[in-house]
Amino acid sequence: MISKMVECPKCKTQFTVKGEPGEKIPVTCPNCNLKGNFFITDEKKRFIGEDVIVISDLRKKFKDVVAVDGASFSVKKGEVFGFLGPNGAGKTTTIKAMLGLIHMNFGKVTINGLDINKDYIKIKNDLGFLPERVSFYENLTPIQTLNFFCELKGVNKEVVPKLISDVGLDDAKNRKVGTFSKGMVQLLGFAQVQIGNPSVYILDEPMSGLDARWVKIIREKIKSLNQQGATVMFSSHILSEVEALCNRVAIINKGKIIAQDNISNLNKYLKIMPRMEIKISGLNGKVPEFIKKIETVKDVYVKKDSLYLTCDSSIRSMIISELEKAGYKIIDFRTFEPSLEDAFIKLIEGDK
């Protein structure tokens, strides 16, 4: 049992929460009664420290096409790192070059301080990789498949039944993999990456093409791996997933890294302001005149009894009090913080 001091995001009151590492605890602010959940992380395991993966000036050209153009970024120990980019941006090529699956034209990749070109055997002893298009041998069963990978890594095969059970493939453990659905193959892939309990996971589009049920399972698996202390780098098109899971992101477009930071910082330096929805009694579709005159307020419109606007966080309370002073009866208001998607779209559009 550990105690954590938390701060209410609304009234800033500080209070103590107790629980086990990894536990999700329902909390209510003693001052303003705001309800929410607090996730207690294991500080020892979740320590985010030195760079585990370092990519320096990576370049790869296929004939006349530059797939990766001087990409540089790093992933820190214990973090979940999102690697984002539109289709054809160079994500998979970068990941494959990181693993030595394709030969880079220039640049350096180190994982756990080892150079992929010199120490790839040592690197791969402590690495789990799930490719974008995961595929296994069709005539083998999941048990035979995982036994094969255990042997390649020199890991005791006793772990196989548990790995299969953990991903919910118990009922299919004696079926040939060739008869599996895409989701089942992906789950088997997830069992496969955990062989040898590596400290670094590289997952290329792990949720691509899966339905909501499988996405949820995979998301929980990623969280679980990270809570056990692993460093996870994954690429994805599903921005909400990246936002929910990642500490930091790198965004790649046309082979170049165009941003690398934590999500809130990305929004800050891109100056993406939060949006507000203010529900006002009797608004009748008219935008209050004084709102239009505030310079930092943008994208103002009214829909039924709701006023929508984009503004800096610092003037939110001023807008509310000005509306009240003007005689408007505020029923409710909500703030939408800028999402990773907003940052992603702005970056990609800016790059065009």
Next chain:
Amino acid sequence: MDGFNFKSLYTIAKKEFLDNIRNKWVILLTILFIILIIVFSYVAGAGSEDTFGGMQSTVFGLLGISSLLIPLIAIILGFSTISGEAESGALNVVLSYPVRRIEILLGKLIGLGTVISFSVLIGFGLGGIVIAMTVGPESWVGYFGFILLSMFLGFIYLSLAICVSAYCKRRITSIGGGIIIFFWSLIYGTVMIAVLYAAGGSFQDFLGGKIPDWFFNSVVFSPSDLYQTAVQRAFGVVTIEQAGFSVAIPDFLDWPVLLSSQIIWFMVPLVLAYFFFKRRDI
């Protein structure tokens, strides 16, 4: 740089064996080998006191078919072993493990080669036992040589097929490469006869056994023809008597030449396969 890991090679070979031993073509071929041996032995025994013919006559009758079937199954097993797995994504996963490309390549060769050898051993071995039990085990040394040379023929064509697979980017293009290799083994004899005629030879000369040495020596350019000649040597035959003509196998085609030519046919594609595979982007 770490050293070569024989355990990884063994693991890959075992996986290839398990994954392919249940291949329907392999099972079909094994059954076909048994049937062919018995049928050809029965045909060879026609007109004699015994129901079945001897080992030598059976094998010589079968040689033309086995020199096509073994390459065919080797090509079927090997043509997409790298290009197909690279395309499907299976190779991505394997290469993310602590295993070298040379270990994968040799593991595949040994695993798939064992599948073919297994098929040859069961098919021809069982057939040989049936003949030995009915007619007697005369020429058993030659028959044993025939089985070994058949296995090695499988390895040679596997080496060629894996080379094509390592070179071709896509599975569909490696199918084309596999077909070319097979047709080379199929039409090589006909091509050489055409060359013989073009060089002034005639059908009468051919039937009369007046065949220039270069024609015979050209078997070194075809693994299937090398195999047939080597099997004849294994039975101690120095003169081929077939289809109404009789020709002596030239002294040039002795065991060292036959075996070294086969080893070259095995090694060169294998070295090229490693070169292509090592440079390949997966």
